[in-house]
Amino acid sequence: MFQDLVSEWVDDMRKAGRPDSYIALNYAAIRSWLKYNDAAPQWKPALIVRSGTKIENEQVPSVGDWRRVLSLTNVRGRAAILLLLSTGVRIGVLANRYSTSGLRFRDLPEFDTATLRFTKTPFIVKIPAELSKTKRRYVTFGTGETAQxxxxxxxxxxxxxxxxxxxxxxxxxxxxxxxxxxxxxxDGAAFLREEGLSTDIKKTLQLAIAENRPRPYVTRAWTSTQLLLAESRGLITRDFRESLLGHSLGVAG
Structure with a gap:
């Protein structure tokens, strides 16, 4: 059952144009979670990762690793990392590389800028088209811990x-x-550049998990894994998982 599910997922990812290196990172996250729960299978999908690609040996942090990361970062870092982990957005949504733009409080409709409090959790996050890799706006959600x-x-x-x-x-x-x-x-709003935010997160990750030296982009792989596991348990549909990650319907992963 697990092997069939993963094989189908790999096929869908390849049809969507995802490189094997990207698939390998996501599968590593799945196996890392299963290992944490003493249920990691020996079987691995046949993937071709280019020589020298860092992803090949990269290990996605466990729940305990993320807790350690959050304990070592500052207030901004904690907010950024939890936003990335709970919503699944790319770093470029929070800190854009190519344009003077990024996520604004108006994109969090349940955040009251007068009281600086969320009126409801989990809360909605509206990703504008200009911040989406697919150039389509979509909606995802943040957790209560992220809200705090x-x-x-x-x-x-x-x-x-x-x-x-x-x-x-x-x-x-x-x-x-x-x-x-x-x-x-x-309008004069100061957005942190993607390079700056990535560097901050990378430093904290490597301080907390020195032996694996993960890169900041594992946050999205982590979220994708949690959603895939939820789908395998029948808690969410495949289309819903794809929409939360900002993919066009029919594009898996």
Whole structure:
């Protein structure tokens, strides 16, 4: 059953144009979770990973690893990492590489910028088309723990004198950080660049999990794995899993 499910998933991923290196990272996350629960199979799908690709030997962090990561980061890092893990968005949604844009509080409709509190959890996250890799807007969700982290981060920013409005970036630059990389939008909002956020997360990951040295992009692989496991248990449908990850319906993974 498990082998058939994974084989079908691999075929779907390949049809969708995903390289074997990407599939290998996602499968590593699945096997890591199963190993944590003493249920890891010996069988592995036949994948061809190019020589020298870091993904081949990369191990996705366990639940315990993520807890250690969160304990070592700052308030902004905690909010960013939990957003990535719970929503499954790419880092470029929070901190965009190519444009002066990123996720704003208006994209979190249940976040009240007056009280800096969410009115409901789990909360909705609306990903605008310009931040989506497929150029299609989609909706995903954040957890209660993520809500608390975002609230704490917003409160810290207000405490430093920043005005938090619906147009404010959810993740922004820290003016106290000398090397924070930023880009400004047309309305003057300061968005942290993807390179800057990735570097921050990478440093924390490698401090917490020195032996495996995972890269920041394993956050999305982690989320994809949790959704795949939920699908295998009949808790969600395949189409719903795909939509939460921002894929066009019919594209697996």
């Amino acid at each position: 982290a975002v609230e704490a981060y917003a409160a810290e920013r207000r405490g430093r004198g920043e005005e938090i409005t619906p147009d404010s970036p959810v993740i922004t630059v820290d003016k106290r950080a000398r090397f924070d990389q930023r880009r400004r939008s047309a």
